[in-house]
Amino acid sequence: MSTTIAQNKGFGATLWDYLTTVDHKKIAILYLIGGGFFFLLGGLEAMAIRIQLIKPENDFVSAGFYNELLTMHGTTMIFLAAMPLIFALLNAVVPLQIGARDVAFPFLNSLGFWLFLFGGILLNCSWFLGGAPDAGWTAYAPLSTTQPGHGVDFYVLGLQISGAGTLMGGINFLVTIVNMRAPGMTYMRMPLFTWTAFVTSALILFAFPALTVGLFLMMFDRLFGSGFFDANMGGNSVIWEHLFWIFGHPEVYILILPAFGVFSDVFSTFSKKRLFGYTAMVFATVLIGFLGFMVWAHHMFTVGLGPAANSIFAVATMAIAVPTGIKIFNWLFTLWGGNIKINSAMLWSLAFIPSFTIGGMTGVMLAAAAADYQFHDTYFVVAHFHYVIVGGVVFGIFAGLHYWWPKMFGKILDETLGKITFWTFFIGFHLTFFIQHFLGLMGMPRRYWVYLTDQGLNTGNLISTIGAFFMAIGAIVFLYNVIITSIKGEKVGGDPWDGRTLEWSIPSPPPHYNFKQLPLVRGLDPLWIEKTEGRKGMTPAEPVGDIHMPNPTILPFVMSFGLFIAGFGFIYQVDDASWLSAVFIGMGICLGAMFVRSVKDDHGHHIHKEDLDKGDGL
Amino acid sequence: MKGWMGKVRALFWLSILSIVLSGCGKENLSAFLPKGYGAQVSLDIIFISLAVMVFVFIVVMIIYTFVLVKFRQKKGQEDFVPKQTEGNKALEVVWTVIPILLLIIIAVPTIAATYDLADESDKADSLNISVTGNQYWWHFNYGEEEIQTSQDMYIPVGEKVYLNMMSSDVLHSFWVPSISGKMDTNPENENTMYIEALEEGVYWGKCAELCGPSHSLMDFKIVAVSPEEYQQWVEDMQNVDLEATPETASAQEGQAIFENSCLGCHAIGSSPTAVGPNLTNFGDRTKLAGVEDLTHENVVNWILNPEKMKPGNKMTGNYTVPSEEEAEKIADYLLQLKPSDVTPETASSNN
Numbered sequence: 001m002s003t004t005i006a007q008n009k010g011f012g013a014t015l016w017d018y019l020t021t022v023d024h025k026k027i028a029i030l031y032l033i034g035g036g037f038f039f040l041l042g043g044l045e046a047m048a049i050r051i052q053l054i055k056p057e058n059d060f061v062s063a064g065f066y067n068e069l070l071t072m073h074g075t076t077m078i079f080l081a082a083m084p085l086i087f088a089l090l091n092a093v094v095p096l097q098i099g100a101r102d103v104a105f106p107f108l109n110s111l112g113f114w115l116f117l118f119g120g121i122l123l124n125c126s127w128f129l130g131g132a133p134d135a136g137w138t139a140y141a142p143l144s145t146t147q148p149g150h151g152v153d154f155y156v157l158g159l160q161i162s163g164a165g166t167l168m169g170g171i172n173f174l175v176t177i178v179n180m181r182a183p184g185m186t187y188m189r190m191p192l193f194t195w196t197a198f199v200t201s202a203l204i205l206f207a208f209p210a211l212t213v214g215l216f217l218m219m220f221d222r223l224f225g226s227g228f229f230d231a232n233m234g235g236n237s238v239i240w241e242h243l244f245w246i247f248g249h250p251e252v253y254i255l256i257l258p259a260f261g262v263f264s265d266v267f268s269t270f271s272k273k274r275l276f277g278y279t280a281m282v283f284a285t286v287l288i289g290f291l292g293f294m295v296w297a298h299h300m301f302t303v304g305l306g307p308a309a310n311s312i313f314a315v316a317t318m319a320i321a322v323p324t325g326i327k328i329f330n331w332l333f334t335l336w337g338g339n340i341k342i343n344s345a346m347l348w349s350l351a352f353i354p355s356f357t358i359g360g361m362t363g364v365m366l367a368a369a370a371a372d373y374q375f376h377d378t379y380f381v382v383a384h385f386h387y388v389i390v391g392g393v394v395f396g397i398f399a400g401l402h403y404w405w406p407k408m409f410g411k412i413l414d415e416t417l418g419k420i421t422f423w424t425f426f427i428g429f430h431l432t433f434f435i436q437h438f439l440g441l442m443g444m445p446r447r448y449w450v451y452l453t454d455q456g457l458n459t460g461n462l463i464s465t466i467g468a469f470f471m472a473i474g475a476i477v478f479l480y481n482v483i484i485t486s487i488k489g490e491k492v493g494g495d496p497w498d499g500r501t502l503e504w505s506i507p508s509p510p511p512h513y514n515f516k517q518l519p520l521v522r523g524l525d526p527l528w529i530e531k532t533e534g535r536k537g538m539t540p541a542e543p544v545g546d547i548h549m550p551n552p553t554i555l556p557f558v559m560s561f562g563l564f565i566a567g568f569g570f571i572y573q574v575d576d577a578s579w580l581s582a583v584f585i586g587m588g589i590c591l592g593a594m595f596v597r598s599v600k601d602d603h604g605h606h607i608h609k610e611d612l613d614k615g616d617g618l
Numbered sequence: 619m620k621g622w623m624g625k626v627r628a629l630f631w632l633s634i635l636s637i638v639l640s641g642c643g644k645e646n647l648s649a650f651l652p653k654g655y656g657a658q659v660s661l662d663i664i665f666i667s668l669a670v671m672v673f674v675f676i677v678v679m680i681i682y683t684f685v686l687v688k689f690r691q692k693k694g695q696e697d698f699v700p701k702q703t704e705g706n707k708a709l710e711v712v713w714t715v716i717p718i719l720l721l722i723i724i725a726v727p728t729i730a731a732t733y734d735l736a737d738e739s740d741k742a743d744s745l746n747i748s749v750t751g752n753q754y755w756w757h758f759n760y761g762e763e764e765i766q767t768s769q770d771m772y773i774p775v776g777e778k779v780y781l782n783m784m785s786s787d788v789l790h791s792f793w794v795p796s797i798s799g800k801m802d803t804n805p806e807n808e809n810t811m812y813i814e815a816l817e818e819g820v821y822w823g824k825c826a827e828l829c830g831p832s833h834s835l836m837d838f839k840i841v842a843v844s845p846e847e848y849q850q851w852v853e854d855m856q857n858v859d860l861e862a863t864p865e866t867a868s869a870q871e872g873q874a875i876f877e878n879s880c881l882g883c884h885a886i887g888s889s890p891t892a893v894g895p896n897l898t899n900f901g902d903r904t905k906l907a908g909v910e911d912l913t914h915e916n917v918v919n920w921i922l923n924p925e926k927m928k929p930g931n932k933m934t935g936n937y938t939v940p941s942e943e944e945a946e947k948i949a950d951y952l953l954q955l956k957p958s959d960v961t962p963e964t965a966s967s968n969n
Contacts, residue, residue, distance in 0.1 A: 063831035231806035277705035304809035307736035361671035370731035373799020442643025448834035456644035
């Protein structure tokens with residue numbers, strides 16, 4: 001492999017480059033494109049839902065199709081939009097923040113992305129093959145195990161494949177952060193975004209296996225006639241709820257913690273202050289991650305677990321409010337006394353505080369089991385988790401993208417368009433979801449295809465739908481911003497924000513190998529320390545030498561494609577045994593690629609010292 | 619600065635306005651207007667937790683507003699470097715300990731209420747009703763009284779009624795917001811919850827767990843009447859004359875067709891058949907199929923094409939569709955099934 005790649009490549013060469021890349025920065029862009037695409041798709045589904053609910057007893061979509069929409073909206077947004085967009089930020093930033101040249105397992109990193117993408121495509125193929133899954137993103141048995149058609153099969157196989165990718169990504173970042181920190185970068189000097197990435201990866205490691213097991217059991221129930229969740233065969237449907245939420249609740253923290261990390265870095269940078277109470281922030285992050293595994297049954301207060309279980313899970317859930325509160329106050333006091341500069345990244349972060357506080361408040365209210373008997377499965381819950389996931393995760397993703405866009409692409413996203421996006425989306429968001437708290441208690445359960453005319457729910461739903469249109473406009477303006485910036489945007493240097501952490505010490509976009517010389521880290525906010533002592537950049541920890549980098553490979557793409565084909569085989573072998581050939585072909589492709597990977601020696605390549613000196617190797 | 623704050627303020631007033639416009643919801647449906655013991659207890663906890671949380675929110679917003687007004691970058695100070703504070707132990711202890719205390723204020727009544735609502739000490743001495751959730755209708759079996767009915771549950775006001783709930787197919791959740799919180803019906807185990815209506819009335823019930831295409835159409839009612847009227851209703855239901863001949867010729871013919879074609883799934887009287895809803899007091903139902911007005915025309919339309927009213931229902935495809943003429947007769951027969959003078963109207967008018 002040549003280390004000097006021509007700058008003006010044709011489309012084919014660029015495509016091949018991305019199909020085979022193991023570079024974390026390019027994988028970040030892949031995740032961004034993939035996640036962005038599914039975000040728009042999930043958004044379209046959301047708009048169809050809101051249009052259906054614009055007036056009582058509407059018939060914009062049919063009852064069955066509505067259930068497909070609500071299922072795919074939830075599944076897409078969580079697994080195929082929020083997760084990959086978080087992974088985009090993780091990939092783009094974490095190796096740079098810890099002063100590494102790549103992740104620990106670049107091949108695995110690429111495999112993780114392709115598994116996510118093919119899993120997502122498999123799931124969405126269901127739209128064209130007889131109907132999408134329609135049992136809710138939670139896929140509660142026995143509805144999910146007894147639904148006719150193949151919709152839920154696509155859910156099971158699609159999520160199994162993309163979930164495997166996520167698990168790999170989690171393991172990869174754990175190992176990367178443990179092993180690949182630059183000299184002097186102790187754990188307690190890591191930027192908070194890296195800390196949250198670390199805890200999130202640990203949560204993925206422990207949470208996703210529960211989903212994997214649950215999906216396998218469901219796959220056997222649906223495709224091979226077992227009865228794990230079938231009461232008539234001695235099974236138990238509540239077990240699915242437990243398995244799903246043992247995964248599902250930590251999943252919420254998997255999404256929100258990196259967003260917390262983004263806000264921590266953004267607040268610190270744009271108020272020109274060190275993060276207030278760094279140690280407490282780290283401690284709170286770890287504690288939230290730990291408690292996140294102790295509270296899953298608060299999704300099941302009405303299942304009939306009894307008052308003892310309900311009380312224990314209620315109190316455990318309330319306890320999470322304490323570390324979260326610590327974070328909120330530490331952010332406020334990071335801003336306190338600072339020199340606060342408000343730009344788009346900062347707007348999203350500032351808007352997060354009140355929005356997320358409302359989501360946290362309703363979270364504590366929901367935790368009160370006796371009150372939850374009313375809230376449960378109503379629009380109050382819908383409002384709550386959108387305040388947390390949109391007001392937390394999506395705001396965090398927007399903040400992170402505005403903040404790190406110059407690092408990823410060398411250009412700053414247009415500020416005016418950024419502000420237009422922010423205000424339309426922010427106002428639309430509150431308009432859509434605030435009223436839903438009330439709709440829920442006024443008697444509107446969630447996942448309702450229609451509501452009746454005379455039940456006092458008309459005005460609230462109309463307001464909610466109007467809000468949704470504002471959010472859609474905001475998202476479209478952001479997309480336009482991305483396009484216009486990539487065409488016209490001005491190039492910026494490596495450190496446009498007067499940054500504090502390592503990623504701002506290298507050019508934008510960073511060279512292939514990130515750091516010509518690994519930096520020597522002397523404390524929290526290492527770049528800031530160097531700046532205050534009058535230096536322009538980091539002090540190197542090593543002399544300039546040859547840099548060892550991994551080779552690109554198409555194998556991860558091939559493996560994922562094999563599983564994609566096998567997925568179809570598994571789904572359709574129920575109808576016709578000849579589809580088993582697809583299972584064998586697909587698994588053959590996948591295992592064959594694994595075999596090639598195992599026996600072929602690939603030592604990577606070196607970028608030579610002389611090329612580095614010439615400024616080559618980009 | 620001003621524009622920014624202005625927008626937030628505008629948003630705030632818009633939200634307030636929207637709440638006022640929509641009120642607290644419809645009486646006998648909204649959880650904001652409790653008419654039952656469980657709903658009252660839940661609403662108390664909702665208000666306690668809301669009060670504590672609003673206090674926290676106000677504190678956060680005061681600091682937030684102050685910080686943004688006071689420390690926003692001023693013209694000419696772009697290069698000002700503020701003091702790099704590491705933290706403050708005392709402050710951090712404060713905002714750890716105070717939230718813990720606030721949570722205790724919520725947690726103690728929550729646990730008390732959770733145990734209160736799960737109390738089963740007087741179950742044996744109370745009215746027990748077995749509730750079965752089906753796609754997409756509810757069945758109520760008054761075991762001791764030997765009464766079976768569907769869709770409208772009659773209960774005496776001011777008395778604890780124990781509901782023993784199961785599902786015959788997928789998960790459902792029994793929710794009558796103005797009477798009590800919800801409880802799931804599972805296919806493998808019986809869940810028990812008690813309800814107690816504090817006022818007479820007809821209360822809207824809804825299914826609150828996604829159960830298929832017609833999930834949103836799985837409505838039912840609780841009809842709370844005075845204990846005397848309830849006794850009357852029980853007697854009337856127990857003494858339904860299955861052989862009674864309807865008054866009109868059309869209804870008589872309808873009865874014959876019904877007994878030939880429909881009785882396999884739909885029971886009249888206390889027969890345990892519950893493949894489809896029990897139709898003993900069909901003429902007194904508040905709604906047809908939970909959501910439609912109980913008119914002759916609607917009943918005929920239902921018999922001819924139930925799929926149009928309730929997509930995915932279990933009747934479609936499982937019976938021989940009668941001619942329109944026959945359907946009219948069946949409707950005539952069904953609509954005159956009014957075994958008791960105690961009806962939903964009794965409950966509403968007494969109120």
